[in-house]
Amino acid sequence: MDLEDDTSVLTTLKSFNSFISHTEAPQRLSEGSAGSGNLQSQYKRSMELMEAGERVHSNNRYLQLDGEKKQMELSHKRARYELEKVASDSARDLEHEVDRNQDLLGRLKKFQERETEAAKNLSEQVEANRALRKNMEALNRKLEERDTRLNTANQTISSLKDEIRELTQRIQNQDSTTSSQTLENQELQEQLDLQRRKHQEVSQLCQSLQATQSSCSEHIVKIKELELRLALQEQDIAIVKTVKSEVAKVPDLEKDLKRLREDNAFLRESRENCSLLKEEVEGLRRKLERMEKKKEELVNIELEKERLAEKLKAWENLGQSTGLNIRKPEDLSREVIHIQQREIALKEQNYTLSSRVRSAERSQNEHRAELCQQRSKTLEEQKKRETQDSLVRRLQKRVLLLTKERDGMRAILESYDSELAPTEYSPQLSKRLRESEDILQKTQSHNVEMEAQLTKAQEETGTLKLQLQTVELELESLKKHQASAADSNTSGTKEELNILRQKIEDLESERQRLEEQNNILEMRLERHNLQGDFDPIKTRVLHFKMNPVTVAKQQRQQDIDALREEVTRLSELVRSLQEGGAMVQGDSSINASLSLSLPPSKEVVDLRKQMESLELRNQRLKEVFQRKIQEFRTVCYVLTGYQIDITTENQYRLTSVYAEHMDDSLLFKKGSNGSMQLMETVFSKTLEEMMALHLHHQKSIPAFLSAVTLDLFSRQTTI
Amino acid sequence: MTSTLNGITLKGSAELVADFFSFGINSILYQRGIYPPETFSRITHYDMSLQLTTDPKLKNYLTNVVSQLKEWLFECTVQKFVLVITCLETNEVLERWQFDIDCDKSAKESSAPREKSIKIIQDEIRSVIRQITATVTFLPLLETPCAFDLLVYTDKDLLVPDKWEASGPQIIDQSEEVRLRSFTTSIHKVNSMVAYKRTDSV
Numbered sequence: 001m002d003l004e005d006d007t008s009v010l011t012t013l014k015s016f017n018s019f020i021s022h023t024e025a026p027q028r029l030s031e032g033s034a035g036s037g038n039l040q041s042q043y044k045r046s047m048e049l050m051e052a053g054e055r056v057h058s059n060n061r062y063l064q065l066d067g068e069k070k071q072m073e074l075s076h077k078r079a080r081y082e083l084e085k086v087a088s089d090s091a092r093d094l095e096h097e098v099d100r101n102q103d104l105l106g107r108l109k110k111f112q113e114r115e116t117e118a119a120k121n122l123s124e125q126v127e128a129n130r131a132l133r134k135n136m137e138a139l140n141r142k143l144e145e146r147d148t149r150l151n152t153a154n155q156t157i158s159s160l161k162d163e164i165r166e167l168t169q170r171i172q173n174q175d176s177t178t179s180s181q182t183l184e185n186q187e188l189q190e191q192l193d194l195q196r197r198k199h200q201e202v203s204q205l206c207q208s209l210q211a212t213q214s215s216c217s218e219h220i221v222k223i224k225e226l227e228l229r230l231a232l233q234e235q236d237i238a239i240v241k242t243v244k245s246e247v248a249k250v251p252d253l254e255k256d257l258k259r260l261r262e263d264n265a266f267l268r269e270s271r272e273n274c275s276l277l278k279e280e281v282e283g284l285r286r287k288l289e290r291m292e293k294k295k296e297e298l299v300n301i302e303l304e305k306e307r308l309a310e311k312l313k314a315w316e317n318l319g320q321s322t323g324l325n326i327r328k329p330e331d332l333s334r335e336v337i338h339i340q341q342r343e344i345a346l347k348e349q350n351y352t353l354s355s356r357v358r359s360a361e362r363s364q365n366e367h368r369a370e371l372c373q374q375r376s377k378t379l380e381e382q383k384k385r386e387t388q389d390s391l392v393r394r395l396q397k398r399v400l401l402l403t404k405e406r407d408g409m410r411a412i413l414e415s416y417d418s419e420l421a422p423t424e425y426s427p428q429l430s431k432r433l434r435e436s437e438d439i440l441q442k443t444q445s446h447n448v449e450m451e452a453q454l455t456k457a458q459e460e461t462g463t464l465k466l467q468l469q470t471v472e473l474e475l476e477s478l479k480k481h482q483a484s485a486a487d488s489n490t491s492g493t494k495e496e497l498n499i500l501r502q503k504i505e506d507l508e509s510e511r512q513r514l515e516e517q518n519n520i521l522e523m524r525l526e527r528h529n530l531q532g533d534f535d536p537i538k539t540r541v542l543h544f545k546m547n548p549v550t551v552a553k554q555q556r557q558q559d560i561d562a563l564r565e566e567v568t569r570l571s572e573l574v575r576s577l578q579e580g581g582a583m584v585q586g587d588s589s590i591n592a593s594l595s596l597s598l599p600p601s602k603e604v605v606d607l608r609k610q611m612e613s614l615e616l617r618n619q620r621l622k623e624v625f626q627r628k629i630q631e632f633r634t635v636c637y638v639l640t641g642y643q644i645d646i647t648t649e650n651q652y653r654l655t656s657v658y659a660e661h662m663d664d665s666l667l668f669k670k671g672s673n674g675s676m677q678l679m680e681t682v683f684s685k686t687l688e689e690m691m692a693l694h695l696h697h698q699k700s701i702p703a704f705l706s707a708v709t710l711d712l713f714s715r716q717t718t719i
Numbered sequence: 720m721t722s723t724l725n726g727i728t729l730k731g732s733a734e735l736v737a738d739f740f741s742f743g744i745n746s747i748l749y750q751r752g753i754y755p756p757e758t759f760s761r762i763t764h765y766d767m768s769l770q771l772t773t774d775p776k777l778k779n780y781l782t783n784v785v786s787q788l789k790e791w792l793f794e795c796t797v798q799k800f801v802l803v804i805t806c807l808e809t810n811e812v813l814e815r816w817q818f819d820i821d822c823d824k825s826a827k828e829s830s831a832p833r834e835k836s837i838k839i840i841q842d843e844i845r846s847v848i849r850q851i852t853a854t855v856t857f858l859p860l861l862e863t864p865c866a867f868d869l870l871v872y873t874d875k876d877l878l879v880p881d882k883w884e885a886s887g888p889q890i891i892d893q894s895e896e897v898r899l900r901s902f903t904t905s906i907h908k909v910n911s912m913v914a915y916k917r918t919d920s921v
Contacts, residue, residue, distance in 0.1 A: 527896070529819070530896045530898075530912055530914060531815075531890050531891065531894055531896065531914055532799075532801060532815055532817055532888045532889065532890045532914065533888060534799070534872055534888060537875065538874065538875055539798055539799075539872050539873065539874065539875060540872070540873055540874075540875050540877070540879075540885060541870050541871070541872050541873075541885065541886050541888055542870070542871045542872075542873055542877075542879060542883045542884070542885060542886065543868055543869060543870045543883065543884065543886040544780065544783060544784050544787075544869065544882060544883060545882050545883060545884050546780070546882070547780065547867075547868045547869060548777065548780065548866045548867055548868065549803075549805050549866040549867065549868040550868075551776075551866075552807055552864075552866035553807065553810075553866070556807055
């Protein structure tokens with residue numbers, strides 16, 4: 001039927017085309033724009049009619065299908081819901097049916113999709129047609145290009161018509177399939193009705209079974225509880241008995257407890273004491289060790305002290321033995337020098353003394369020799385004197401003789417003179433007289449001479465005697481001296497010599513000792529010299545003012561100062577930071593100065609970054625949560641058919657998709673034990689029947705809600 | 720140098736000794752690690768390779784001291800020349816390099832050159848510096864940062880110049896002394912020795 005339709009359309013299109021192509025040329029002049037306008041309106045009307053017809057047709061089909069589908073879905077859902085509670089064999093059948101149903105549903109959906117696609121295509125085509133029509137109008141107005149444009153438009157129209165035909169064909173196909181599906185659906189519905197009835201029966205049976213089972217289980221539970229109670233009571237009795245016996249023991253136990261507590265306290269104290277004692281013991285042990293060490297040190301020190309004391313004593317002995325207060329090496333050296341000087345002085349004295357002794361001996365010998373000489377001289381002198389005495393006597397005698405002779409001569413002479421005349425004998429006599437006188441004179445002079453000689457000799461003897469006396473005195477003194485000298489020289493000198501020798505030996509030994517000491521001291525001095533000691537009297541030590549040591553020390557001091565300053569600054573900073581941490585906002589001035597002086601530490605920066613990222617994450621989580629919640633709610637709404645809102649805490653308002661009014665809602669309240677309770681609303685009042693069945697009898701809120709949904713849905717669809 | 724090959728004058732002797740001190744101090748500072756070894760450069764003197772500092776401050780200081788020392792050597796008023804190594808942390812004297820100088824003051828009056836060839840003197844100086852280098856083997860290691868000072872023991876009647884001041888002898892407490900070789904220019908006789916702080920471990 002449909003195919004014929006199509007062919008008729010095609011034939012009409014062909015005839016139309018041929019009509020246009022043939023009749024255009026003769027009619028162009030006569031009819032002109034009016035003819036073309038007629039044709040256009042005709043065409044337009046036919047197209048519109050066709051479209052409207054098609055649209056109405058498809059719409060009807062669609063609505064029908066939709067209704068059917070919805071009904072099917074509903075029935076299917078109900079069937080499934082009921083079938084779930086049916087026994088296993090019926091369930092298997094149901095599942096099979098459900099599978100098939102699902103298949104069918106899938107196919108249905110596919111068909112629906114195809115249908116929608118086709119509808120879309122159709123609308124698109126319609127729109128294109130419209131555009132083309134507009135174009136055609138434009139073409140008609142522009143006469144020159146009209147034919148060609150019309151042709152192309154016709155061609156496009158024909159192609160579009162083809163397409164439309166195809167589409168209609170498809171729709172027809174779909175219609176056939178849908179009709180077959182509706183048939184199937186009807187069959188299924190019948191089956192479903194059957195199964196529903198069965199299910200109701202089964203469910204009733206099931207419910208009764210469940211009721212009995214539940215009552216049975218309750219009874220069993222009660223029995224168990226009672227048994228448990230019995231056992232518990234028996235246990236309690238036993239416990240009570242034991243407790244009673246224990247209660248009897250309680251006072252004793254309390255006493256024991258007290259005692260034990262006291263013991264405990266005592267033990268604790270003793271433990272503390274013990275630890276204290278241990279610490280003390282440890283301390284004492286350490287002390288003991290230290291003391292022992294000290295003792296050893298003490299012994300060493302004492303030994304050293306003794307050695308030093310010995311040394312000191314030796315020194316002091318030295319001092320005492322020498323009778324000098326030698327306390328220091330310098331004293332000693334001074335003493336040594338003194339002693340040496342004294343030694344030298346004594347030596348010198350010794351030498352002088354020995355030399356004096358020798359000189360005294362020599363002088364003694366000389367004196368002796370002199371004495372001998374003097375003795376011999378005196379003897380000689382004595383002899384001389386004796387001789388001179390004898391000579392003097394002889395001379396005196398001679399003088400006497402001479403005087404006597406002279407006197408005799410004179411007498412003679414006088415006698416002569418008197419006797420003889422002076423004339424005869426005078427010359428002779430006078431001559432003789434004269435001669436005698438001369439002789440006399442001579443003798444006299446000789447006498448005088450002799451006397452002078454005598455006096456001289458006497459004087460000489462006197463002097464000699466004096467000399468002798470002095471010599472004798474000297475001799476005596478010498479003798480005395482010699483005696484004393486001999487005394488000392490013999491025994492005394494020997495002793496002296498011995499003493500002196502000893503002294504010399506002593507001095508020599510002392511000298512050697514002192515020399516050794518001197519050497520030691522010199523060595524020490526050398527050592528001191530080596531160590532860098534110096535004589536402050538003669539020497540001074542100089543160094544360059546800006547030497548590396550002072551420079552380095554200054555540098556060091558500066559460094560230390562700088563570091564100290566930095567440390568104080570940093571500690572100040574740390575303190576202020578610590579204080580400022582609590583009241584960062586409080587003292588922004590300090591903070592500012594701090595931030596100026598100290599860039600925020602890496603840690604702080606890191607923490608800040610972390611914080612920012614966390615905040616960002618939080619924000620994102622919030623957004624995601626919101627989105628998810630929204631999504632969840634919409635999904636819930638779509639899947640269950642209820643929009644769930646939380647009006648107040650623990651109160652949930654459910655609004656069905658199929659609610660007839662916006663205010664139709666169910667209100668649930670969540671109890672303290674988690675159970676949900678339906679609150680009364682205007683809408684709930686209309687559902688008394690369902691409430692009685694599902695809530696009071698079946699005690700299932702989901703079942704109730706599903707029932708409400710189904711009810712509302714059925715109401716909506718029936719309308 | 721004013722000295723001839725065969726003789727030596729007071730001035731030449733003073734210069735020779737001052738040169739020895741300059742090289743000796745450099746050598747000690749290098750050997751004892753008072754200054755980092757990279758601040759020293761190698762030169763050849765006395766027919767041996769020696770280390771000479773390149774640190775400008777140290778160079779300046781040494782030239783100051785050595786030139787003054789040369790004057791005093793010429794005047795024969797120096798008794799000792801001491802290099803003291805001090806620990807900077809404890810201010811403790813750790814080492815003392817002492818050079819006793821015996822001046823023949825008669826050389827001041829008679830300007831006649833002494834007969835001793837420079838070659839022999841330089842041989843003696845070389846052996847002294849070698850011995851200074853060798854002492855590193857027995858001297859204790861300087862573990863802490865140290866600085867050095869140069870002391871000059873002079874006659875009391877000497878006029879103290881500017882930039883110089885009196886100092887203590889910087890004696891080491893509990894020291895070990897080691898005599899080193901000596902050399903003489905026949906005018907100045909230099910006895911070297913080193914004293915170092917006795918360590919408990921020995």
